[in-house]
Amino acid sequence: MTILEMTGVEKRFPGPKGGEPVIALRGLSLAIGEGEYVCILGKSGCGKSTLLSIAAGLEKPDAGRVVCRGETVTGPDRHRMLMFQDAALFPWLDVLDNVLYGLTFVEGLTRREKLARAEDNLAMVGLSDFQRFRIHELSGGMRQRAALARALAPDPDILLIDEPFSALDAMTREQLYADIQRIWKETGKTILMVTHNVREAVCLGERVLILSTPGEVAANEPVNLPHPRSMNDPNLTLVAAHISTFLQG
Secondary structure, three states: OEEEEEEEEEEEEOOHHHOOOEEEEEEEEEEEEOOOEEEEEOOOOOOHHHHHHHHHOOOOOOEEEEEEOOEEOOOOOOOEEEEOOOOOOOOOOEHHHHHHHOOOOOOOOOHHHHHHHHHHHHHHOOOHHHOOOEHHHOOHHHHHHHHHHHHHOOOOOEEEEEOOOOOOOHHHHHHHHHHHHHHHHHHOOEEEEEOOOHHHHHHHOOEEEEEOOOEOEEEEEEOOOOOOOOOOOHHHHHHHHHHHHHHOO
């Protein structure tokens, strides 16, 4: 069952100093099934982050249509939560209050219910013992865990993730790859993730979409490897090598 569909989506931004507009997306169409984990790959400037912003409702397309669960996306809401590359946590709040902020616009929950949900999500990402830590007291990996808990807390239909692991060391990334696969399986969430890392996309995604420049879907490659996956799996390396051919040239 399709949960998110983008049809003929186009997006342009003003060119520098009044020059020609920059085309970020050109006639892009895609469909994401419920419960899928789909990764988006492409060279810098191909419109990957713009695609996520439009899916989240933070940007409006110049043409085309975005539909989530049969309804046209006209703005942001809690059903499509975006997890940013830099975590984007509030430094004046502790970890628990950052996650509670994600529940601000969820109607019908009491304070006690919000607290219970926040604590459950922090437990899911392994931060139960760090609820009252300030953001500057956390490592980079822990900050991304907190950001993931905040994005999951409103119980969105779709989790949109924009290169969350790119600034982390290799050991931390490996652990987070294992954790996010576990969380995806436990929650059944639909995940649409942008990355520059081919092996990361193959490690996590059931499908990999490769964007050309400007943003059009140039290839749609399934990843038929069992979960959980490890970056050290030789079969993963072979699939990544195949997908890399679409990025050459």
